[in-house]
Amino acid sequence: MADFSLADLERIIRERARSGDPDSWTARLFASGMEKAAKKLGEEAVETVISAVGRDRDGLVSESADLLYHWLVVLAIAEVPLSRVLDELERRTGQSGVAEKAARSPGRA
Numbered sequence: 001m002a003d004f005s006l007a008d009l010e011r012i013i014r015e016r017a018r019s020g021d022p023d024s025w026t027a028r029l030f031a032s033g034m035e036k037a038a039k040k041l042g043e044e045a046v047e048t049v050i051s052a053v054g055r056d057r058d059g060l061v062s063e064s065a066d067l068l069y070h071w072l073v074v075l076a077i078a079e080v081p082l083s084r085v086l087d088e089l090e091r092r093t094g095q096s097g098v099a100e101k102a103a104r105s106p107g108r109a
């Protein structure tokens, strides 16, 4: 499924949110608001960490999918397009993470 991208999922999420379908998890998350959606994002992040630390590779795949889906839902509720995050990541290319951190907090690299 290399053809499926986060941009595709972002589009599906927008469509499902607009649908208001009571059987749509996305529509339900939108209806419950940012606090609930962000809480779900946090839970999925913790479950991803637990899989990683437990060396559970299948769990890591599944929890990562949950995490990315809920992350995109939170971005959509906040009306932040995925492209803005990708632009920021692109802006950071060419600079190492250590150098970037040092630039933010001199003396603590």
Ligand SMILES: N=c1c2ncn([C@@H]3O[C@H](COP(=O)(O)OP(=O)(O)OP(=O)(O)O)[C@@H](O)[C@H]3O)c2ncn1[C@@H]1O[C@H](COP(=O)(O)O)[C@@H](O)[C@H]1O
Pocket (backbone or CB within 6 Å): 012, 013, 016, 023, 024, 025, 026, 027, 065, 066, 069
């Ligand atoms: N990728 C996802 C996706 N990943 C996770 N989820 C839902 O997120 C919910 C997670 O809730 P929970 O953590 O409570 O569920 P759980 O982990 O199974 O249960 P516990 O941890 O509580 O034991 C579940 O209902 C999952 O089905 C998703 N729901 C939707 N999508 C995508 O969004 C599309 C539209 O979905 P609907 O909006 O539901 O039509 C789908 O076709 C998918 O492409």
